[in-house]
Amino acid sequence: MFLQLSNISKQYVQNNVETTVLSSINVVIEEGEFVSILGPSGCGKSTLLSMVAGLLKPTSGEILLKGSSIKKPGKDRGMVFQQAALFPWMTVEENVLFAIRDMKNKEERYNRAQHYLKMVQLGSSLTQYPHELSGGMQQRVSIARALAMDPAVLLMDEPFGALDEQTRLRLQQELETIWLQTKKTVLFVTHSIHESLKLSDRILVMGTRPGTILADMKIDTPRPRTRTNIQITKLEAEISAILEKEIDKVVKEELRQ
Ligand SMILES: Nc1ncnc2c1ncn2[C@@H]1O[C@H](COP(=O)(O)OP(=O)(O)O)[C@@H](O)[C@H]1O
Numbered sequence: 619m620f621l622q623l624s625n626i627s628k629q630y631v632q633n634n635v636e637t638t639v640l641s642s643i644n645v646v647i648e649e650g651e652f653v654s655i656l657g658p659s660g661c662g663k664s665t666l667l668s669m670v671a672g673l674l675k676p677t678s679g680e681i682l683l684k685g686s687s688i689k690k691p692g693k694d695r696g697m698v699f700q701q702a703a704l705f706p707w708m709t710v711e712e713n714v715l716f717a718i719r720d721m722k723n724k725e726e727r728y729n730r731a732q733h734y735l736k737m738v739q740l741g742s743s744l745t746q747y748p749h750e751l752s753g754g755m756q757q758r759v760s761i762a763r764a765l766a767m768d769p770a771v772l773l774m775d776e777p778f779g780a781l782d783e784q785t786r787l788r789l790q791q792e793l794e795t796i797w798l799q800t801k802k803t804v805l806f807v808t809h810s811i812h813e814s815l816k817l818s819d820r821i822l823v824m825g826t827r828p829g830t831i832l833a834d835m836k837i838d839t840p841r842p843r844t845r846t847n848i849q850i851t852k853l854e855a856e857i858s859a860i861l862e863k864e865i866d867k868v869v870k871e872e873l874r875q
């Protein structure tokens with residue numbers, strides 16, 4: 619078992635009111651899997667990912683990575699957020715080099731930064747500054763930065779959520795190519811059914827109030843996948859039905875209150 623989430627629950631306390639955001643989350647993720655966490659806004663996707671990152675602690679339960687309990691952030695987990703969060707005073711290359719500043723061998727360190735920047739198609743932008751880059755290019759830098767750390771798991775929280783549709787589709791394609799090359803274990807949060815169907819080996823569909831896993835679906839359609847592929851259209855309908863039922867439930871609950 620590579621990454622194991624056992625009986626995870628999370629409660630937040632705000633103004634003395636306790637809310638259960640996640641409840642009874644049990645998942646085992648194997649090495650090399652591309653797993654999407656798909657669910658409506660507010661169902662606890664970011665909370666779940668932040669716990670795997672070690673940025674938040676579960677209220678109960680345990681997360682194990684290669685048998686060790688996750689207590690805090692570590693180099694074995696690389697994170698990519700919706701906003702790239704680059705250092706504005708550093709060049710593209712320096713941003714990546716900074717993430718691997720502990721590497722002793724200077725030449726290896728430079729080679730590694732360049733290798734991953736080439737992988738994300740930024741080989742010719744090494745000396746540019748973040749403000750000179752488009753949103754898509756900035757996100758590419760943050761992907762290169764996370765990969766350069768050679769983490770056991772790559773955690774991505776709606777990484778393409780702030781990009782225009784064209785750029786988003788292009789980066790999805792590039793991420794798929796990178797994943798096929800590196801076979802990293804990826805935990806990818808999204809609220810886009812299409813995005814999850816394009817990229818994942820497996821989709822965890824989440825419901826809300828409290829967040830739970832409603833379905834755990836294996837996607838074995840050959841890559842690259844198109845939206846019009848029969849299997850994909852069928853799966854899309856299946857996931858839509860699950861999410862619509864969930865939204866119905868929430869609306870009814872709200873009407874009752
Ligand atoms: N620090 C916090 N304190 C209190 N409530 C929070 C906090 N962070 C998130 N929440 C609540 O927890 C729920 C899940 O949030 P989040 O994990 O961000 O969902 P998602 O990423 O699926 O949109 C939301 O209802 C949100 O308002």
Ligand SMILES: [Mg+2]
Nearest residue numbers: 663664665775
């Ligand atoms: Mg979120």
